[in-house]
Amino acid sequence: MKPRFFVVFLFVFLFSAALVYSGELNIEKCELSQLKSLAKEKNTNIVINFYAYWCPACRELYKSVLTSEGVKKILSEYVFARCNGEEGEGEKLFNQYKITAFPTLLILDASGKELDRLVDEIDEGKIKKSLEQVKSGKNELEELAKKSDANPKDVDLMFNVCMSYVFKADREKAKKYCEKVLKADQKNEKGYASQVLLSLGKYLYFRGLKDYDLAAAHLEQVIKLFPDSKEAKSAFVFLISSYVKSGKEGVAVMKLRELVKKNPNSKEPYKTFAYISWKNKWRIEQGIENAKKALDLEPKDDDAWDLLAELYFLKGDKVEAAKAEEEALKLKPGEEYYKEQKERFSK
Structure with missing residues (x-):
């Protein structure tokens, strides 16, 4: 092989390899029509990671698994997206595919048909095995x-x-x-x-x-x-x-009041009420009131301060939300999630 031809060949080979895997995790927009179009264009499948911002396992999956060198290389062969299952297009897809838990990795073909899904405890081995089985039809x-x-x-x-x-x-x-x-x-x-x-x-x-x-x-x-x-x-x-x-709100309130009545000196019933208020965006004022009662009983409960912050944020009071999150941070100054939360409430 002539030296000049070899150099050109080597350049083309390396350039092609860079197109296949650049060393970075390429994350596409959470939009199904666009993902299907890209998958058809590249003749490959789609992998969607459903997450929620409050989910510790979701953060760990992204930090320790999805961004690891081995998994990044595996995912480079596919069209990959991360979708917040509680907001916008991500929530629509979460409901459309009947996702049951966070985190989930959903594998689709280029037409949007589900091929497999991985839930909760997800590691490199499970991802590799699932994708190989999809390829083989097993x-x-x-x-x-x-x-x-x-x-x-x-x-x-x-x-x-x-x-x-x-x-x-x-x-x-x-x-x-x-x-x-x-x-x-x-x-x-x-x-x-x-x-x-x-x-x-x-x-x-x-x-x-x-x-x-x-x-x-x-x-x-x-x-x-x-x-x-x-x-x-x-x-x-x-x-x-x-x-x-x-729509059985009366029953819900009655059951929660019964729980509080049985355990009036425990923070847990009040936190439960506050948590349900937050997760369902329901009776926010009562949720705030119950979060405060939990904190009266245990002022050093950083989780309760974070919950109170979430409720204030739902109410539209970013100032009080940031103040409550600051209290959580004082109790656990090294907690990255609380730092992210405070930044979120301060925007």
Whole structure:
């Protein structure tokens, strides 16, 4: 090979490689039509990371996994976007694809059809495995479901299949396998029954399918059947939110007042009321009042100060929101999230 030709060849090769992977994570705008257009143009699939600003696992996923060299290189082969699942176009897509939890990585083809999704505990290995299976056309969950059908006494496998279908918002298959788990672990000896009822209510029906009556029915069962389980506390928060979403505000208020009455000297009932007010953008003034009561009982609760700041921000009072966040920062000066929050409220 002539030296001059070799130099030209080397330049073209290196330039082409730079187009494939530049070393940076290329994040596209959260707009489905644009993502589909880019995917068709590049003859590849789409990967969307759904996140929420308040979600610690979402921040950790982005900081430690998505921006790692290995994952950046993997994602360079795809059209990648990050979507805030609670705002604008991101919220529309969150609802359209029935996303059940934060964080989620959703894999779509160029037409927008879902191919796979990863939820919650996501690492480089899981991302690589999922994308490879999509390429090969392999469906690991379907294979596990068949294995579960062939081994009806394997409750652990049955539980994993049930939960996977819950997070994928596959109503019929989730119902099929989760009902089997509930029957096999009626007394909650394995702790599966309480987890399944909570997950059906919280993830499948409340977040994924927006069927608030069915969500409430399953969450009520968690509290009724397994009141001492760790799932019962989480179930209560989503149960009240289900009442709010379905227009049963009177029931929601009554249940919250009952909780406060049972524990008048504890900050937790007041924080619960404030949290539900914030998450549902509901009765904001009462939420502020209850956050303050929680802080009267425990002034050093940085989380309660952050919650109060969120409520003031919803009210439109940025000054008070920034002041409340400053109190959270005083208690935990090294907390990056509180610094980001204060900056957000100060804009």
